[in-house]
Amino acid sequence: MLQDKITQYTEEIKQFAPTSSADVENFRLKFLVSKGIVKSLFDEFKTVSVEEKRVLGMVLNEFKQFAEKTYQEAHEKFGANKSQAQKSEGDLTLPGQGLKLGSRHPLSLVRKEIVEIFKKLGFIVSEGPEIEDDWHNFSALNFPPEHPARDMQDTFFIKKQEGNDITLRTHTSSVQVRLMEAGKPPFRAIMPGRVYRNEAISARAHCFFHQVEGLYVDENVSFADLKQTLFHFVQELYGEGTQVRFRPSYFPFTEPSAEMDISCTICKGAGCQLCKYSGWVEILGCGMVDPNVLDNCGIDSKKYSGFAFGMGIERVTNLKYEIKDLRLFSENDVRFLSQFESEII
Structure with missing residues (x-):
């Protein structure tokens, strides 16, 4: 039953x-x-x-x-x-505890890609201190003591002293000065690094950011060499078909100077909020090294000429990954960084 x-x-x-x-x-x-x-x-x-x-x-x-x-x-x-x-x-038959792989920071990924592109053109990587004196950060670069261009930099001053203030560097151009002072032409180098400016933090600006600057000094260097170098860089980074244009501009350490725009990578030139509906986005400044800068560094400006350029890595990364808020780069939000897990290299 x-x-x-x-x-x-x-x-x-x-x-x-x-x-x-x-x-x-x-x-x-x-x-x-x-x-x-x-x-x-x-x-x-x-x-x-x-x-x-x-x-x-x-x-x-x-x-x-x-x-x-x-x-x-x-x-x-x-x-x-x-x-x-x-x-x-300590039973060795138990399964191990796996370690979750992290990811490379998007700024590190783009910096590495930029460096690799210029290395193929023969540029070496040169670095320098983030705390600089007035000579290397301003005076050697053709910024006279009362020059209004100094106000453009929004400098963090660490120590004010007569004739040679100590500051957080406002650009990696100071590394160019140190490179030229320490050697003899030809120079072909890029200078990646972090820089500081006393600006209000917002979606489009920060008090610290990252730059890559470049310098080429040799005999008979022309503006045509500069244009072709940067055109090649843009095609390598953003892909063939990306359009480039140069606009006259002003920088104390280059003459003539220009800003370089590329066709917006998000709207493909049709117009969007990022490019302010112009179809173009400015990514770097450039120009021929001012003869005064060469002379200040002990280089004969009658024999040698050169070009220089500088770009913000955050701006380049924004365009590459369509990131619209600069603050995301420094907030260490795992939800944001985990999107780049597939970019581990």
Whole structure:
């Protein structure tokens, strides 16, 4: 009789007193697997009369729940204890804890790509200090003491001293000065690094950001060399078909000077909010090195000429990845950075 079997197995389960995880597993194999006792009782239940089903249906369900609860309690007791014991004993059969890979910062990715492009053109990487004196940050670059262009830089002054203030560098052009002072032409180098300006933090500006500047000094360097170098850079970074234009501009350390625009990579020149519906986005400033700068660094400006350029890595990254808020680069938000996991290199 089905009723007698349910009563018999219920008493057996009540007497179940496991002493190890092996006892718990044997209980599961006996009662709860697809060929176990619970399943066989349900199969037998299908053959009883309709009157018996009305009585035994609830009893059989209660038996099943009782068996599952007994197993679950025993499993939690001995399973957890076993796992903890294995951990404390250093069980080498336990699975290892995987380490989640991080991702490269988007600014690091773009900086590396920029460096690689210019390395192929023969440019070396040159670096310098972030804390600079007035000579290297301003005076050698053709900024006279009262020149209004100094106000353009919004400088963080660390120490004011007569004739040679100490500042946080406002551009990596100071590295160009150090390079030219320490050697002899020809020079062909780029200067990536972090710079600081006393500006209000917003979606379009920050008090610190990153630049890559470039310098090429040799005999008979022309503006045509500058244009072709930068045109090649844009095609490599943004893809063939990206349009380029140069607009006259002013910088104290270059003459003539220009700003370079590229066709907006987001709207493809059709006009959008990023390019202010002009179809163009300015990405860098450039020009021929002013002869005064060459002379200040001990280079004969009658024999040598050169060009220089500088770009903000944040601006270039904005266009490459369509990031609209500069603050995201320095907030260390994992949700933002995890988007670049596929960019690990």
